[in-house]
Amino acid sequence: xxxxGKVRHRPSASWRQATDRAFTLIGDGRYExxxxxxxxxxxxxxxxxxxxxxxxxxxxxxxxxxxxxxxGLRAVALLDRxxxxxxxxxxxxxxxxxxxxxxxxxxxxxxxxxxxxxxSPSGEPxxxxxxxxxxxxxxxxxxxxxxxxxxxxxxxxxxSIPLPSSGRRWGxxxxxDGVPHGERTTAAGPSYPVFDEIELWAPSxxxxxxxxxxxxxxxxxxxxxxxxxxxxxxxxxWSSSVRLLCRTCSESRMPSDEGEGEHLxxxxxxxxxxxxxxxxxxxxxxxxxxxxxxxxxxxPSALVRGLLDGWVADSPxxxxxxxxxxxx
Numbered sequence: 001x002x003x004x005g006k007v008r009h010r011p012s013a014s015w016r017q018a019t020d021r022a023f024t025l026i027g028d029g030r031y032e033x034x035x036x037x038x039x040x041x042x043x044x045x046x047x048x049x050x051x052x053x054x055x056x057x058x059x060x061x062x063x064x065x066x067x068x069x070x071x072g073l074r075a076v077a078l079l080d081r082x083x084x085x086x087x088x089x090x091x092x093x094x095x096x097x098x099x100x101x102x103x104x105x106x107x108x109x110x111x112x113x114x115x116x117x118x119x120s121p122s123g124e125p126x127x128x129x130x131x132x133x134x135x136x137x138x139x140x141x142x143x144x145x146x147x148x149x150x151x152x153x154x155x156x157x158x159x160s161i162p163l164p165s166s167g168r169r170w171g172x173x174x175x176x177d178g179v180p181h182g183e184r185t186t187a188a189g190p191s192y193p194v195f196d197e198i199e200l201w202a203p204s205x206x207x208x209x210x211x212x213x214x215x216x217x218x219x220x221x222x223x224x225x226x227x228x229x230x231x232x233x234x235x236x237x238w239s240s241s242v243r244l245l246c247r248t249c250s251e252s253r254m255p256s257d258e259g260e261g262e263h264l265x266x267x268x269x270x271x272x273x274x275x276x277x278x279x280x281x282x283x284x285x286x287x288x289x290x291x292x293x294x295x296x297x298x299x300p301s302a303l304v305r306g307l308l309d310g311w312v313a314d315s316p317x318x319x320x321x322x323x324x325x326x327x328x
Contacts, residue, residue, distance in 0.1 A: 015045045019054060031062050049078035049087060056090045063199055068094040069103070076110070083112040089153070089178045096154040097175055097201070101125065108153055125152050132192055134184055135176050137166045139196040144168075145182075153178065155201055161208060161236040161296035164327035170234050170298035171204035206233060206298050208328040211308065213237075213293040216318035221293060223319075224311045231307060233299040239290070301326070 011019075022037035038058055042051040052075035059068035072091035079085050092107035094100075101123035105115050108125060115125045130150035135158070137144045146160035146168075155173050162168040180193035215221040221237050228235035297304055308321045 011045050011048055011050070015041050015048075015051075018044070019050075022054070022058075026058065026061060031058065034058055035062075047078065049075045049080075051075075052078065053087050053090070056087070056094070060090060060093060060198070063097075065094045065097040069098060069100065083110060085111070086178070093154045093175065093178065093198070096152065097199075099124075104152070104154075111153075113153060128152050134182075134192055134194040135174055136181065136194055136196045137162060137168050137174070139181070142166070145184075145194055148174075156195065158204075159234070160241075161234055161238075161298050162328075163238070163242070163296070164208060164210070167328065168200070169204040169206060169208055169328055171206050172200060173202040175199050175201040204298075206300060207326050209297040209299065209304050209324055210238075210327050211295050211297060211324045212322050213295050214291050214320035214322075215293055216291055218289060220315060220318050221295075223314065224295070224307075227307055227311055228297060228299060231299070231303065233297070233303070233307075235295055235297045235299075235307075237293050238296050239293045 018037045018041040022034040022041070025031075025034040025037070035055075035058055038051075038055050042055055045051050052071045056068050056071035056075055059065070059071060069091065072087060072094055075087040076085070076091060079087060088107045088111040092104050092111065095104035095107055105123065105125050108115050108128075113128070115128060128150075130153065133148060133150050133156060134145050135148050135156045137146060137158075142165055144162055144166045146158055146162050146166075148156035148158045148160070150156055151173065154175055156176055158168060158170060158172050158174065161170045168174070175198045176195035177198055178195075181196055182194035183191045184194060185191040213221065213224070215224070225235045225237070297307070299307060304324065308324065312319045312321060
């Protein structure tokens with residue numbers, strides 16, 4: 001096959017050696033050294049789309065989006081198939097990071113996805129209806145899996161209230177990678193992919209608070225969550241919604257009670273009264289209720305105390321709060 005007058009051929013042994021060594025260095029976090037080898041490989045085989053795909057991948061790891069876009073465009077120019085190539089997905093991620101919406105739309109369409117209309121006035125591809133998913137915040141550190149809404153193939157709006165250790169807030173939009181690492185399944189059958197965060201795309205102005213509640217029943221707890229949602233913000237009972245998973249479990253196909261009620265599984269490494277920081281789930285039912293709850297609230301400082309006082313005023317005999325603290 002000829003591409004721009006050149007005969008497509010298998011990469012040389014030198015190309016393969018340089019590339020293999022580069023990815024070993026990437027695994028060790030030595031991006032500069034890996035970049036030198038991948039640049040050399042691209043010089044040796046400039047007609048291979050893989051040469052530029054690998055460079056685009058490296059620049060993605062480094063969050064150098066201008067270079068990732070440039071290398072990605074060179075890769076797709078050399079493709080020998082029209083749709084479905086991962087090269088286009090990397091271009092879409094880089095374009096999204098740069099808010100290059102015309103290129104992002106072109107990339108998703110070239111990959112084979114449907115992009116509705118013209119999106120927002122800026123051209124942002126909205127309304128793709130990709131549904132719910134989970135995203136692993138800080139995947140290389142103290143990883144935490146939270147629930148969110150997919151805005152497009154590379155962005156998720158965080159709908160859980162992340163723990164303060166993540167440095168993330170409710171309502172933030174994070175850029176995520178294209179290949180899921182793990183799944184959350186439900187008893188009814190649907191499964192939800194778990195994507196790894198790449199970086200924060202849009203911060204949230206809404207602070208995170210932690211408060212200790214005395215809620216006599218689950219219905220009392222639920223009333224606070226509804227009150228916060230009705231105000232356009234969020235409350236989450238961390239005492240029941242958070243569980244600790246080891247990395248192997250977190251990145252596997254895990255049961256989730258998202259929309260289904262309580263699921264008990266042997267991979268849950270939390271301890272009674274000591275929830276862990278690695279995963280969020282919806283509140284379950286049927287277990288022994290403990291009135292003291294640690295709750296996360298996402299709300300402006302001018303509103304949060306009013307929400308809590310209003311919650312107590314609706315049933316003062318069964319509700320109380322104390323120790324409110326802004327944590328993120």
